[in-house]
Amino acid sequence: MTCKHCGASISEHDVKCPYCDSYIDHGTANNSYNNGAPMQNRQAFRVQGPDEPQPIFIVISLLIPLFGFIIGAVNISGGHPKSGRLYLILGAVSFFLLFCGTFMFPMMFMLPFFHMK
Ligand SMILES: [Zn+2]
Incomplete structure (x- = not known):
């Protein structure tokens, strides 16, 4: 193959051109580090897909409030605010409704008994 920078004939396995000292682009996976926006791709964690609420996560958030908080925090930190x-x-x-369901409904059932006295 030939060096793209100086046109010299070089070995296929060379990482660097021995003539002009520039790195050889082999068109492999590490290509993405050289162009585009590598900093964004190298972020430790990033939620996949567009920033659209997923129905499955909406259901989970409503059913299990704790998971709603976790998924919410994960999405905000992962680029889906x-x-x-x-x-x-x-x-x-969901947490508010669960709280009401746990503490308010028993009280509502108990109220008639208080009035009977
Ligand atoms: Zn070269």
């Missing part, structure tokens, strides 16, 4: 906020809100609403 819009859907992350939605999961957090749904988790909060």
Whole structure:
């Protein structure tokens, strides 16, 4: 193959051109590090796909508030603030309803007994 930078004939296995000292582009997987936006790809964690709320996560957030908080936090930190906020809100609403269901409904059932006295 020939060096793209100086046109010299070089070995296929060379990492660097021995003539002009420039790195050889073999067109392999590590190509992405040289162009585009490698910093964004190398982020430790990133949620896949577009920033659209997923129905399965909405259901989970409503059923299990704790998971709503976790999924919300994960999405916000992973680059999906819009859907992350939605999961957090749904988790909060679900938590509120669960709280009401746990503490308010027994009280509502007990109220008539207090009035009977
Ligand atoms: Zn060269």
